[in-house]
Amino acid sequence: MASHAPLAHDAETARRNARVGLMAFAGALFMLGLGYAAVPLYEMFCRVTGFGGTTQVASASDAARAEALASGERISIRFDASTASDMPWTFRPSQATDTITIGQRDIATYVARNNSPLPITGTATFNVEPEQAGKYFNKIQCFCFTEQTLAPGQEVTMPVLYYVDPAMLEDENMKGVEQITLSYTFHRTKDPVTLASAGTD
Known part of the structure; x- marks a missing residue:
């Protein structure tokens, strides 16, 4: 009977190792899932908090x-524009600044020009x-919601x-803020050769 003890011990060790292996595998899958979820979760966090x-x-x-x-309080808005290094566009705000009434809708415009011989x-x-100020600056319509092809x-x-949002007037962190800067950067998203080829099919 004593000769079976090592076999029983080996079987228990194998089961324990299998459990540890399964737990490690499950943990790896969980961390992988977190990695894939991190970007949308971070984006959601930024949108909710204005981070x-x-x-x-x-x-x-x-x-x-x-x-x-709206109570009639006003604030200055400065408009900024830039392009990524590989983006062959000229991009600028139509005006450098505007003074708006907090709580009231306003329209700003930006001008973009494609300087390339190809669609971009x-x-x-x-x-x-x-x-x-991010959580108080609200866009109703914006060219930034979709891709733009020129x-x-x-x-x-x-x-x-x-x-x-007039709620900014109640935020201690916004006390003394007299100007908000709205900045855009345009990035190239598709290969112009592919677009040009698609147009000739």
């Missing part, structure tokens, strides 16, 4: 509620400064319909 100057997306009804709370598709990233030499005017 990093991320602006908010609002509906027309949201804007109407904000407008009803781009997408705009954006943020506001100071960063704590033909060779084409120039377009791109509008942004937005408002600043």
Whole structure:
């Protein structure tokens, strides 16, 4: 009977090792899942909190509620524009600054021109400064919501319909803020050769 003891011990060790292996595998899968989820979760966090100057997306009804709370306070908005190094566009705001009433809708426009001999598709990233203003800067309509494709030499005017939430007036972190800067950077998103080829099919 004693000769069976090592076999029983080996079997128990094998079962224990199998459990440890399964736990390690499950942990690896969990961490992999977290890795894939990290980007959308981070983006959601930024949109909800305004972290990093991320602006908010609002509906027309949201804007109407904000407008009803407008008290006449005003704030300066500065507009900034840039392009990534591989983006052959000229991109600029139509005006450098504007002074708006907090809570009321306003429209800003940016001008983009494709200086390339090929069609170019781009997408705009954006943020506001100071960063704590992000959760109060609301866009209703914006060219940054979708990709934009410009033909060779084409120039377009791109509008942004937005408002600043009156709730900022109650935020201690926004005390003393007299100007918000809205910045966009256009990035190239598709190979122009592919687009040109598609147009000749």
